[in-house]
Amino acid sequence: MSRVGLMKLVPLIMAAVLMTITVFLWPAKEVDGGLLAWINVSLMLVVSLLLLQYGIRLLRERAEPAPGSRLRAKLVIGLVGMLLVPTVVIQLAANQMVERGMDVWFDVRVDTLLDRALSLAQGFYERVETDMKRGMVNYISDATLIAAVRGNLDYRAINTHLAEIRAIEGWQKVELFDLNERLVGGVQEGELSALQAAPLSDAARLSMRLGRVATELVARKDGEVAVAYGPLIGPTSVVGLLRVEMILPAGVIQNARAVESDYRSYRQLEHNRQSIGATFTHAMLFVTLIVVLVAGLVGLLFARRLTTPIGDLAQALRRVTDGDLNVVISESSQDELGSLARSFNEMANRLKLNVEAIEKAQKDLTKALENSRQRQYVLESLLANLHTGVILVDAEGRVRLLNQAVRDILHLPSNWVPSVDILQASQGSLHDVGDFYDELRHQQDEHLQREFDVDLPDGKNVHLLARGARLSATASTSFSGYLLVIDDISELAEAQRNKAWAEVARRLAHEIKNPLTPIKLSAERLQRRFRKQVDDEAVFDVCTHAIIAQVERLQRLIADFSTLARMPQPKMRDVSVEGLLQEMAELFNSYTRIEFITENAGWTCQCDPDQVRQVLINLMDNALSATEANSGKVIRMYSRVSEEYAEWHVEDDGEGIEQAAVAQLFEAYYSTKASGSGLGLAIAKRIAEDHGGELKLISNAKPTHFCLRLPRQCQEKEAS
Amino acid sequence: MKHILHCNRLRFLSVLAVLFLTAPSTVYAEGTGELQVRMDAQVVYCDASLHKDEKDFVHFLKDGIPVTTVWKIKVSKLREYWLNKKIAEIVVAHRVVPDLLTRSWMLVDEASGISRRVYIAADVYRFLSRLENLSVLDRSLLLEQTPYRMSVSVVIENGEMNDAWWGGLWESADIELNAEFNLP
Numbered sequence: 001m002s003r004v005g006l007m008k009l010v011p012l013i014m015a016a017v018l019m020t021i022t023v024f025l026w027p028a029k030e031v032d033g034g035l036l037a038w039i040n041v042s043l044m045l046v047v048s049l050l051l052l053q054y055g056i057r058l059l060r061e062r063a064e065p066a067p068g069s070r071l072r073a074k075l076v077i078g079l080v081g082m083l084l085v086p087t088v089v090i091q092l093a094a095n096q097m098v099e100r101g102m103d104v105w106f107d108v109r110v111d112t113l114l115d116r117a118l119s120l121a122q123g124f125y126e127r128v129e130t131d132m133k134r135g136m137v138n139y140i141s142d143a144t145l146i147a148a149v150r151g152n153l154d155y156r157a158i159n160t161h162l163a164e165i166r167a168i169e170g171w172q173k174v175e176l177f178d179l180n181e182r183l184v185g186g187v188q189e190g191e192l193s194a195l196q197a198a199p200l201s202d203a204a205r206l207s208m209r210l211g212r213v214a215t216e217l218v219a220r221k222d223g224e225v226a227v228a229y230g231p232l233i234g235p236t237s238v239v240g241l242l243r244v245e246m247i248l249p250a251g252v253i254q255n256a257r258a259v260e261s262d263y264r265s266y267r268q269l270e271h272n273r274q275s276i277g278a279t280f281t282h283a284m285l286f287v288t289l290i291v292v293l294v295a296g297l298v299g300l301l302f303a304r305r306l307t308t309p310i311g312d313l314a315q316a317l318r319r320v321t322d323g324d325l326n327v328v329i330s331e332s333s334q335d336e337l338g339s340l341a342r343s344f345n346e347m348a349n350r351l352k353l354n355v356e357a358i359e360k361a362q363k364d365l366t367k368a369l370e371n372s373r374q375r376q377y378v379l380e381s382l383l384a385n386l387h388t389g390v391i392l393v394d395a396e397g398r399v400r401l402l403n404q405a406v407r408d409i410l411h412l413p414s415n416w417v418p419s420v421d422i423l424q425a426s427q428g429s430l431h432d433v434g435d436f437y438d439e440l441r442h443q444q445d446e447h448l449q450r451e452f453d454v455d456l457p458d459g460k461n462v463h464l465l466a467r468g469a470r471l472s473a474t475a476s477t478s479f480s481g482y483l484l485v486i487d488d489i490s491e492l493a494e495a496q497r498n499k500a501w502a503e504v505a506r507r508l509a510h511e512i513k514n515p516l517t518p519i520k521l522s523a524e525r526l527q528r529r530f531r532k533q534v535d536d537e538a539v540f541d542v543c544t545h546a547i548i549a550q551v552e553r554l555q556r557l558i559a560d561f562s563t564l565a566r567m568p569q570p571k572m573r574d575v576s577v578e579g580l581l582q583e584m585a586e587l588f589n590s591y592t593r594i595e596f597i598t599e600n601a602g603w604t605c606q607c608d609p610d611q612v613r614q615v616l617i618n619l620m621d622n623a624l625s626a627t628e629a630n631s632g633k634v635i636r637m638y639s640r641v642s643e644e645y646a647e648w649h650v651e652d653d654g655e656g657i658e659q660a661a662v663a664q665l666f667e668a669y670y671s672t673k674a675s676g677s678g679l680g681l682a683i684a685k686r687i688a689e690d691h692g693g694e695l696k697l698i699s700n701a702k703p704t705h706f707c708l709r710l711p712r713q714c715q716e717k718e719a720s
Numbered sequence: 721m722k723h724i725l726h727c728n729r730l731r732f733l734s735v736l737a738v739l740f741l742t743a744p745s746t747v748y749a750e751g752t753g754e755l756q757v758r759m760d761a762q763v764v765y766c767d768a769s770l771h772k773d774e775k776d777f778v779h780f781l782k783d784g785i786p787v788t789t790v791w792k793i794k795v796s797k798l799r800e801y802w803l804n805k806k807i808a809e810i811v812v813a814h815r816v817v818p819d820l821l822t823r824s825w826m827l828v829d830e831a832s833g834i835s836r837r838v839y840i841a842a843d844v845y846r847f848l849s850r851l852e853n854l855s856v857l858d859r860s861l862l863l864e865q866t867p868y869r870m871s872v873s874v875v876i877e878n879g880e881m882n883d884a885w886w887g888g889l890w891e892s893a894d895i896e897l898n899a900e901f902n903l904p
Contacts, residue, residue, distance in 0.1 A: 118820060121820075121821050122820065122821055122823070124821075125821050125822055216822075216837070217819075217821075217822045217824070256821055257821070260784065260819075260820045260821050263783075263784055263820060264783070264784035264785060264820070267783030267784055267785055268783075268784075268785050268878075268879050268880075270783075271780065271783065271785060271878065271879075272879070
């Protein structure tokens, strides 16, 4: 268990100890501690219950205690502990002293002394009684007295006799009663105290009934009186009673009673010895508890006074830690804590001002950054949407910016990062760009423009127009470097080339087409008219046929030229994809090596059927030419239709197309066939492009695979 | 002050304190004696005796220490669902003061003030341990067919009696006798 956990158990342990002490000190019936015992028990119970409740609260407390509470608890415990230890020691010592003192008080010698004193006092009384009884015995058979109670003597004679007896025995009062308890006569020392005699007591009656002398002690206002009763015994029975009184000497009686009182007090104390000890213990305990409680309260007040500023400071520090700088703590105290509070307030105020300044600067910076980000975002969006490649190179040759168009144009790998030296990165497709940059860097002029071809990794070749400018540091920006702008002008160049070729074809057709017909007619006329006149007909036939054949070939060439030059606009309409395939099957049904794979799914495509048919015928002608030496189903034609596109595929298992020819396959006037014009695939490609589609070579051999792909829905742009 | 008025803590402490402090009042209650209720046409009487050893009294009396038996007789009307209703309560104190010089005992009835000196220990024991023919209340105060309970609690005190007002605060009965009765 951690130290904090143990500390939390301290109140519970203290409560348990206090409760145990309470149980031990619980007032017993026979050892009465008085009200103090119950007050002590109540106090200890209250304190132990407070400790118990505090301990339970500590155990159940999950959150961090209030700042300063631990210090306060330690101070109170320390103060109470400092007082508790000496107080307990004093109590133990005092208890010991009381025990010793009581041993002395109740010593055996004191006990014996008191017993003897009491015996002396009792002896006095016994002596008085014995003397009175002995004297009384002399008169129980006195004839004069018996005669008196029988009424045989007159009152004066009786009193005279009684006075003699009183004088002889030294009694203060002598009275004579008959059997009916009637006073017969009486004398007393001094004046008569009462006219009527006091009635007989129980002891007197008993004495008369039993016929025995008896004595008793009567306490009166003027002192204690010993009274003796003597029955007057006649010949057969008791006939009267003689009552005599003797006032005991006041001084002796006082002393005897004092001895008795002291003896009683001593015995009482002895009986209450344990109670006296308990009372003293409880008195001391009460003082101890009061001292501890007062010390605890004073300690609590003192600790609270001491720890409150510390707690406030800790609380304020916690608020500052949490970001709340609007913290001001009381500076009422003039001591070190007050100085600390003042320093803290100054610090918090300064911190608040600094934070406000930082927040203001941060806000300005954030705003500037936001503007910068917006500008950067606009610039990046612009660059990303540009079809022109832009490369920004700093003065050290590191690429600082490179837009997506550069990657697209140069087919850069996706993992290529621009923050490298452009010269080191000028490998592969970037080699020519690197050369261009190097030239720009070393030239004197600020600008440079070049056109060059770049071989891409996938075998394609693009024609680039590169423009470069040197950027110098200005007042607004410290950046210096080079800006390279790259445009892919391959299509533009091809379009220009096609346009040039179309113009050439138009002029050639115009210049060559007209003379060819007369040449052909003249050759046929020569053949008809002069064949019989020549010596060698065979040679003549060969020559004329050659002229005619070449002229026809030239006419076809011219026709192709004309077609290329004056390609008509496609007339779009819905055409069945399978219908076109079916037409091809019917057209080429004489060729057994063609396999048509048809699926009548009812798909249509918006296109010019005549032009598409021309493309497909061209592709089939090429396939047939490539497979003349083959047998079997070596040509396959089929269609594929998706939601967006319709495709016609032509495959053949011929020799295939050399890799070097692939790049120029669709260029005009490029042909691998001796008799080819090189315009077939160029025209086919143009038709496909005029439809918004494409004609592509999927594989150049095994099988040679062409695909005409057209959109199923006509696009206005393409149509226009 | 704020802590004292804290309700939860006060409630917690008060419950526990009451639990502890009510314990002693029940601990010492015991019953060794006899109680008999008698009545005539006008008065309800009480006869009670303690089964207490004579030596218990003599132990103190021989040393001259006065012994007092305080009899508190209470008549209550029994109620089933509520506390019993007290009808009458009287207190009788029998005090014996020994006189060591004359070896006699003064028997004092504190209620009436009547005293008597005796020389026989048996009289002392009887005076302290018995309550005979004590009239408790007028019969007219009782209802017919109603159960009542007579409770006699006896406190035996040695030495001088504590007449201070707080003397009875923590006093507990040594012997308690109960008898239920109703009018015939």
